[in-house]
Amino acid sequence: MKQKVLKVHKDDNVIVALTNLEAGEQVSYEGKQYILPEFVEAKHKFAAVPLPAGTEIIMYGVLVGKSETDIAEGGLLSIRNVKHAASDFITGERHTSWQMPDVSKWAGRTFNGYHRADGSVGTGNYWLVIPMVFCENRNLQVLQEALVTQLGYGRNKKYENQARALIDMYKSGSGIEEILYTEIDSPDTIPAKDRLFPNIDGIKFLTHAGGCGGTRQDAQALCGLLAGYITHPNVAGATVLSLGCQNAQVSILEEEIAKRDPAFSKPLYILDQQKTGTEAELLSQAIKQTFAGLIRANENTRKPAPLSKICIGLECGGSDGFSGISANPAIGYTSDLLIALGGSVILAEFPELCGVEQNLSDRCVDTESADRFRYLMKTYNERAMAVGSGFDMNPSPGNIKDGLITDAIKSAGAAKKGGTSPVTAILDYPEKVTKPGLNLLCTPGNDVESTTAEVASGANVVLFTTGLGTPTGNPITPVVKLSSNTKLYNKMNDIIDLDTGSIIEGDETIEQAGERILDYVIGVASGEIQVASVRHGQDDFIPWKRGVSL
The missing domain is CATH 3.40.1400 (Ribose 5-phosphate Isomerase B; Chain: A,)
Structure with a gap:
């Protein structure tokens, strides 16, 4: 039987619903029984223990909010009873040791790319x-x-042909009802x-x-x-x-x-x-x-290149309550694999790192990098607060509707994209990646502004997770879209490339999904796989003005 609920971290005092749970339903987790006083929609959370007003709410093992009212055991967490809260952070001790994944199956593996005079290799031309x-x-x-x-x-003429067919129908006397409900076959009649x-x-x-x-x-x-x-x-x-x-x-x-x-x-x-x-x-x-x-x-033609020449940008948009459980940790494992192979990874969207700064700061390879990260996070948030905003106002209506009710909950899940490796460099927009390993790049959380910036910094493939669906792409770099849940993939598979809902369903582990994604990235980098955003010509490009954009 499919698991109905999940506690993400052993220290959490909230539990995630993996499926819709009805009011009065009894669910069990790790031997404890919960009777739910109200309906809990899939992706949302309920209290694992009574949470009196003012109680710190822990998820992913970190502070993600505080209860504003008393929440009974099994009670639904919502924007009505929870407010954003996140821990402050300091430049602390270095914790840069990590369990490097086994990459022996990729030893000697290459991709076919375009070699440049500066030593870099492109996945496109x-x-x-x-x-x-x-x-x-x-x-x-x-x-x-x-x-x-x-x-x-x-581009093909599919939609032009559809419009032309509607014009012909109107000219021949068709009414509104016929125009609205007639199926129109509109193939590309102009040979490519x-x-x-x-x-x-x-x-x-x-x-x-x-x-x-x-x-x-x-x-x-x-x-x-x-x-x-x-x-x-x-x-x-x-x-x-x-x-x-x-x-x-x-x-x-x-x-x-x-x-x-x-x-x-x-x-x-x-x-x-x-x-x-x-x-x-x-x-x-x-x-x-x-x-x-x-x-x-x-x-210039494609020629073999080592996987260390791949630079992956990590992005999420239209996130949901499953993003931090399936898609984000899956590409986090992909990131660890690529870094172990000598490649580079970019984790951006600084407003969506709020609450997990201490972990990332401690993973910086030196104190200078940790200090720069703290400075960029602090000044960014202060600029937002100066105009009446702040990182706490980052979640979108879609995020909130699908379970990300505070910025810290969203951030704790978003940071999973960065895996577990040490942070080798801190970059301010629009600096270039010059070091292998995990690079933190200061950008807004806005999908297109951040993706635009990651590519400018050197990402030659972007992994973009989504729980709600988005067509976002880039003019020069393939943007691989990954769904956090299978329902989304089945609904929007014309713009989604890979599904990680298999993790939620219990059919695949995070590690297995991460390995599958890396194999897919190699195919994309070699020009063997054309991702949906490239097929559709989704050439989104928005420079970030250093004002306030979350």
């Missing part, structure tokens, strides 16, 4: 077209219309073209709303982010359009590129509209130079 300022977005759109379809990267450049995975256009009008710090951060994409191992080269007068000057971009790759040698074409003159001349030059760059970039 993309050309970028980038604006230095939002004024150039329209020119990017013109270039996109001119180049993408002609070079064989056009062969790519002119088979070794180039696509041309990506990174439109954004920045570059001018903000602070000089915003401009510097944007240039650093764009430099991270230009120097990324998944990028073959780039075309950059500048207006000329914006805060985000080309000279700053060039400085940021040099920081990340002092011997930068990729093809890079920079055009300044105010120097060039007419729009027609600017776009003509951009098309010619981009085409020339594509010819050169197409010469």
Whole structure:
């Protein structure tokens, strides 16, 4: 019989419902019987012991809240009777020893990637077209219309065909009811073209709303982010359009590129509209130079590379009460496996590390790193509080509805993505990963802003867990979507790649799922598996302005 409830950590005073539990139902856990006074929906928690008002609530072995009213044994925890609470942390002793997993089955294993002059290896081969300022977005759109379809990267016409069928129905006299309820078969009637450049995975256009009008710090951060994409191992080269007068000057971009790759040698074409003159001349030059760059970039082919050249970004979005029990610890084990193989991992979303800072601080390899982590967490939260917010306001309505009723509960589960290995480096946005092992990167919890930042820091694959479902992707890095529960996977398997609900069902251990995920990552990195976000062209790209975004 399937287990109905779970206590995540031996010290917890709450129990998680793995399935819906009716009012009056009797459930047992570790020999103790609980009679539930009210309905407890799957993913939510009930009290393992009486919790008088003011009692500290422990889950994952850490403080995640306090009871605001008396909660009887078996009583449901909700936003009506629980408030956020988290432990403070200090720069304490180093606890960097860890049980390294057995990786003998991957010994000598390789993936097929694109080798770059700086020693990095890409899991894809993309050309970028980038604006230095939002004024150039329209020119990017013109270039996109001119180049993408002609070079064989056009999208299928399924939905255009559907719209065309509806137009024909309306013209022939069909009414609203018929239009709403008629099944329309709309296959792609335009045959897909062969790519002119088979070794180039696509041309990506990174439109954004920045570059001018903000602070000089915003401009510097944007240039650093764009430099991270230009120097990324998944990028073959780039075309950059500048207006000329914006805060985000080309000279700053060039400085940021040099920081990340002092011997930068990729093809890079920079055009300044105010120097060039007419729009027609600017776009003509951009098309010619981009085409020339594509010819050169197409010469690179996939070749074997060690798994140590993989850098995984860890992300979660649309999380639920199962995320910290299934999907997050599963990719945490994947992280440990890759780190044991010499690879790099990025754990970000600092607002979602609230309450587990002490554990992560203690895992830092040196005191300097622990101090930097404390500083970044403290100043980030203070900035949020200064405008009437704070980390405690991080959970979304969807999170709360599905059992993550405090930020500390959400954070304790989110941190499981980082596994158990030592923390080798603390990075501030948009710094680049330079060390193997677990890197902590300061980003907001916003899915797209954080994923955008992780890729800029070097992630050439992103593992993205979700309990509610999200299509989030990235222009240049495959984003592997993993569901925390099988119900979601069955419902949205057009955008979800892997299911870890098998852990909740008791059909697979966390370790088995983690190993399965690593094998899948190797297939993705080799170009053998195309993830849903890539198939759908989900090219989400949002730079983070260093204001308050949780």
